[in-house]
Amino acid sequence: MSVIIKRPEIKSVDFCVDENIWGHRLYDEQLPHLAVLEFLGVLGSNLDRPLKLRDEDGGTAKFKPQRQIRLRGLLFNNPYVESIADGAASDEEKWRQWFDRFAQGATGNGDADMAYLRSSFASFDDFAKAIELLRSSSFESRSNKRWSSKFVFPFGPDALYEDLEIDSRGKMSNDRRFFARTGELLYLMLARSKRGGELGAILAKRLFNREAPMNRLARALQGDPQHADDPRLAGYLPEATNPRFDQTCEDWLSILARDMPIYDALEHLIAISGINMLLYFLERAKKVAGDDDPVEIVCEIVSKERTKVRALSGDSYQFNQGLPAKAVRAHVESIRLDAGWVAAASAEFPEAEQVKLMRERFQWPPADGGGDDDYTGKSPDALVMDLVENALARHEQHVGKIHAAWSRAIGLSSRRLSRRTRYAPNDRLLKSIVVSIVDDRMQFDEFLTEAKRRYGLILGDAEGSRLLDAKLVDQEELSENRNNLETRLVGLGLVRRLSDSCSFVENPFAFKGEAAC
Template sequence: MSAIIKRPEIKSVDFCVDENIWGHRLYDEQLPHLTVLEFLGVLGSNLDRPLRPHQELGGPVMFKPQRQIRLRGLLFNNPYVESIAESAASDEEKWKQWLERFGLGATGNGDEDMTYLRRSFTSFDDFAKAIELLRSSSFESRSNKRWSSKFAFPFGPDALYEDLAIDSRGRMSNDRRFFARTGELLYLMLTRAKRGAELGDTLAKRLFDHEAPMNRLAKALQGSPQHADEPRQSGYLPEATNVRFDQICEDWLSILAKDMPIYDALEHLIAITGLNMLLYFLERAKRVAGDDKPVEVVCEIVSKERTKVRALSGDSYQFNQGLPAKAVRAHVESIRLDAEWVAAASAEFPEAERMKLMRDRFQWPPADGGDDEDYTDKSSDELVAKLAENALARHEQHVGKIHVSWSRAIGLSSRRLSRRTRYAPNDRLLKSIVVSIVDDRMQLDEFLAEAKRRYGLVIGDAEGSRLVDAKLVDQEELSENRDNLEARLVGLGLVRRLSDSCSFVENPFAFQGEAAC
């Protein structure tokens, strides 16, 4: 079992339960693409030592994120640039009109004087086309999020920046809504992976090229980079080592080794990171709840027929959905088994000793009565029950929604043809899994076995032997599910059938020669 790293005091929370289990913090509104963007921002601030621990293993990482107010304002707070470009006005008049309009909405954070743009672009129309190109490739450009929480595609170092809230007076704050530290946890996970340094060097070389054409375009719009005023310290990740950290790293290295442009690879990196982070969330929950069996993700490969596999997939989804809340309750109540808790029964003031233990473990109850409730007259058992109640209530607000929101975001779950949500991976996720697992080609049965080993995915009868032995499903139904996957992968150009009993999964970005069966 991995060593647990001592948690620092976390001043932004009333108590630490979710934080003790998963770190500070995983958050449902920070979807996988936002997690990777936040991760890249931390990496970009540490290119002199990418994915290397700053202190001893388990210590925090320091970083100074970019803010790029001008770039994000030009892309997402600039709705009139198209109409001005399409007008019949002269180039001089277009620039004049645009500078006046943009100036009215300037935040006062380095975006007051935008005249440098006239030196960067030969005409206003070229300027407008550059904005459209970067905006059209951005994340969630059409969403109703505030403009300061929309993000350019990470074409290079100049296109990276943190999430911000900017009020009507131009005051900026990173309110941790969409960059909630999950990307910082990903960075810490990869610094603690065995091959983290190797991955860091690869990413620094491939993703942080200042001379890449699209990065040069972002730089022409942004001008000189804008940074946060002071360096920051990363969040807290409990475990010093974890096989899931190594798996994320191996998957990233595998995807980056494929013969594809780095910008195409990012789509697969985001999907496979979301899958691995979701599994970290469920695996950690399962262990804390006292269950050391591997997480199981029973997947239906969607077909028109309602099958027992569909029902089992829904059951698997619901079981995993309940794991985190079980972990929260188990973690709080586990303090009763602590040797110091038991020994406190013989102390002169046992309840006072146990309250001190709870403060050390959970930062609760507050020593100064900070939540307007007097805990001094409560027994230790009452305190444990109260904390479990509070922790579950807070857990349900955001952390408890991670399984639902992340599995949907990466294309792992679906309600298609069913009233229940169940695991039913879509084509994009299947392709990312193939790109991650298969170097060149692999027999289908070997691929399914590896998908089960890495990600707990149960698709065919061999992977679902436990379910067959328990008489939860017939072997034939799982075999049919496997055949449905094969047909899906054939349709995606990812499987080649050489005979009735010999099918190979092929990575389209590493195709070499003919296979022999």
């Protein structure tokens, strides 16, 4: 049984229900690539003890994020650099024009004096090309997000910074929209895993090389790093240990052991982090709702023909989509079964004791009566029902959308050739799963077994034995789905068929020779 860490008071919320179950916080708008970027920012602030928690920090991590106002302004709030570079003016005149234009939009947060750029680049055209190169490799560079919420690829320590909102007067705030603390929870998950320290040492060495060419380019644009004024504590993660934390760490170590550049590995780390955090979300929901069965993800390998597997995949998706709301209701209502709640019934003032217990558990109801809502005079049972209603309403706004948003973002779900969403993994996700699972080569059936063990993926008839026993699908249809996957992986160069009954999944980044059947 895992140890639940005592939750601190969370002043930014009216009550703690989602936070008690999953931590503070998981958020739908913080997609896996943003979670990994936020994670790297926390890691970069703890390079003296990467993924090792200090006792004095109370089981969490302390960090001081970078802000890099100059770098992000040059990349994403500088639309005129290209037109100036393309002009026929002299180099001196180009610099003058650009300094004038950039000063007009400066925020006043260390970006008023940009004269250092003249000594960092041989010419204005070189400066413009450097911006074009880094901008072209950034995340969501063409999105309509505010410029202060766009991110350069994490080429090294100088390219990392937190999400910010900067108003017209230059006032900065981290409004927790795109860096909502999900990356902080990922840091805590990995730090609490059995091999977290080992992973931290590898990441510190490979991802935080200040002399890497692209990081040097980012440093030339940014100049000296800019940090937040004060250190802060990472978010709240309820469990001290969890098998999913260990699996996520093992997957990261596996991917980092492959024969590929670290920047290529990041794509796979993001996908694998996404599926593991999605499984953490669903597994915690099932556990809190009182369901001990493992999470199942029935996957259709898309084919032109409509099959029973497609319908089952849609059913699997809808079932998992409903799990978090069940957990919210169960978590609130479970207080009635608490020993303290039962004992309070025989106290001198039973209702007061039960309300006190609710405040301890949920930070609710408010002691002042509740502002616009008056909770005074209500019975504890009525308060429980009110909290269920309020918690479900808030849950639907963001946390309840995580399953849909994350599964789509990592390529696990799709509506292709179908009216409803179902699990249908795309090629990029399948490749990341192969890179994570297969060291060198592995028999295809063993690969399917391992994919189910790690990620709950049901892809063939052996993995779908429960569905067969329940007569929800014919073995022939699941076997056909299995064959469709094999054909797809052959097309991706990830499976080699040695005979009709012997196929091997091969990791293209760890190939070591021939295998015998």
